[in-house]
Amino acid sequence: MSLENLLDQPLNSWMAGGGEEGDIVLSSRIRLARNMESTPFPNRANQLQLRSVVDESRLTLNRLNSMDNHKYLFIELEKLTPLERNVLVEKHIISPNHAQEPEQRALIARDDATVIIMINEEDHLRIQCMMPGLNLLAAAELASQIDDILEERCTLAFTEQMGYLTSCPTNLGTGLRASVMVHLPALVLTRQISRIVGAATQLGLAVRGLYGEGTEAVGNIFQISNQLTLGYSEQEIIANLSSVVKQVVDQERAARTALMTDSKDALSDRVWRAFGVLRYARSISGQEALSMLSEVRLGIDLKIIDEVPGVVFNELLVITRPNYLQKMAGREELEPGPRDRLRAQIIREKLKGGKSSC
Structure with a gap:
């Protein structure tokens, strides 16, 4: 290593x-x-x-x-x-x-x-x-x-x-x-x-x-x-x-069982809205990305979303962090605007192919 x-x-x-x-x-x-x-x-x-x-x-x-x-x-x-x-x-x-x-x-x-x-x-x-x-x-x-x-x-x-x-x-x-x-x-x-x-x-x-x-x-x-x-x-x-x-x-x-039993439609809507934001956003902050990723991971675990492995969540926990993004960009400093756009681009690429199992 x-x-x-x-x-x-x-x-x-x-x-x-x-x-x-x-x-x-x-x-x-x-x-x-x-x-x-x-x-x-x-x-x-x-x-x-x-x-x-x-x-x-x-x-x-x-x-x-x-x-x-x-x-x-x-x-x-x-x-x-x-x-x-x-x-x-x-x-x-x-x-x-x-x-x-x-x-x-x-x-x-x-x-x-x-x-x-x-x-x-x-x-x-x-x-x-x-x-x-x-x-x-x-x-x-x-x-x-x-x-x-x-x-x-x-x-x-x-x-x-x-x-x-x-x-x-x-x-x-x-x-x-x-x-x-x-x-x-x-x-x-x-x-x-x-x-x-x-x-x-x-x-x-x-x-x-x-x-x-x-x-x-x-x-x-x-x-x-x-x-x-x-x-x-x-x-x-x-x-x-x-x-x-x-x-x-x-x-x-x-x-999780209670949510699927009592509020499945609302939960599915919430999960897919989060997925839509991540899949198509052109700019996203680190805080919003983690919040949306958490909901998408819940959707993956509950089989609401398939064809996106759960490990993507773990990987994006690191990749979307500000310093890791700066290193990927090859710059010691990256302004918030360009950093948020790069974060959104990386998330879009990682989430390609997700679809509903329902």
Whole structure:
């Protein structure tokens, strides 16, 4: 894998569709927060100390490359352009915080982007493993293997009383954050989403938008994750989140069934109006595109629209983002007008051939 492939390929393997409950659960993620024992946390470390973490992390490449048939790429963020860093954010490879302060920051990426290690983000090491559908156990197993390799090389900050020491107190203990990305258009349409979010919060979970903390749930896409790690085992965190997500999935399916039973004609009209906008629009904003794409994906899942595969939705989630569009256009800056026209053109090309199955 080259850096260009990482930047240019619209779909990582974990966003290509499939997996358990894959029509509603887009992906599962396990993230482990780890820190070097003798180095201040990134928000307190100086440039020399941050550099030592980057150099130490680079030395794990040989061991990572020997663990399976995949290859790992080491990337220093300050060598990327701001546009390239923002494309990585849009592809969920790095966080917005990691992209904003590139000096002495880096990442290690597996050739299929299933494994990403962010270096000197909020913590010295953020191990991130992604899987399609609802598959937290497989993601956790892979993250544990990567964690073991890093611990062979690095002495990590850990105490018997507190577990792994982290920059944010909510990550103390296992340092594990489990999350799933879910598409919940029916719960939004039936106005049940506030109740679902409230119930999840009461169970100690966080519900955020497409790009995590501090972002809105555009396109009816939500991230559900555990809030705390201290006092819970990794197995308890994963089991609790999986149980809640399955209940949310059941609620979404029930809402979809209700819409098809009680309001099929109105739903079909809404879905086809969204499809018509996307299929023929000559200019469209990013917000409107995600909203319309969400409704079209619902129509695909409910067999209202056929001959347009559901994975097109996943692909367009990335391609229609502003920085990805700018990279496709070969320009560091693209004015809103030309960008909206390019977005509409790409969507039209992707949606050719859709027709009704009714």
